[in-house]
Amino acid sequence: MLIQAYEEFLPEILEAAKKVYGDGLITLAVFGSIGRITPKPDSDIDIVIVAEGLPHGRIKRIVQFELVENILADSLTRLQNEGIFTSLSPVLKTKDEVLAGSLLFLDMIEDARIFYDKNNFFKNFLSRLSCRLEKLGAKKVRRGGAWYWVLKEDYKIGEVFEI
Secondary structure (H helix, E strand, O other): OHHHHHHHHHHHHHHHHHHHHHHEEEEEEEEEHHHHHHOOOOOOEEEEEEOHHHHHHOHHHHHHHHHHHHHHHHHHHHHHHHOOOEEEEEEEHHHHHHHOOOHHHHHHHOOOEEEEEEEHHHHHHHHHHHHHHHHHHOEEEEEEEEEEEOOOOOOOOOOOOOO
């Protein structure tokens, strides 16, 4: 029931994002526990939105994203009534910002679920990143309930490399 409730809510997020970002929406993906389909009743929903025409600055982008949250307010209340106390945690990027890279994208290689992706932009980006990590010999090391990345096992202090 818990997973089903989250899964039924995800398309609503996409529809709300389409209303707010319109034709500028390039990608909407979820990651983290929702991407892995291992949510808890209080899991947040980690979302990546890639869009053209985003305002400059994080605060302005969050203010714009609040329009998405406003559209979803009734659904979020419904989920709370079902014992699911979730919230939306957006990462808002332009195409150029995605292409510039971020360590945040490393974990998305394995657990991102893409719900909308104009011209396979994000899928192709993650695929290229995965290939680059493979060439570097990078690996995700799991220890207990956590993990970390070893990006270059033969790294030498002062060495510069790109992912």
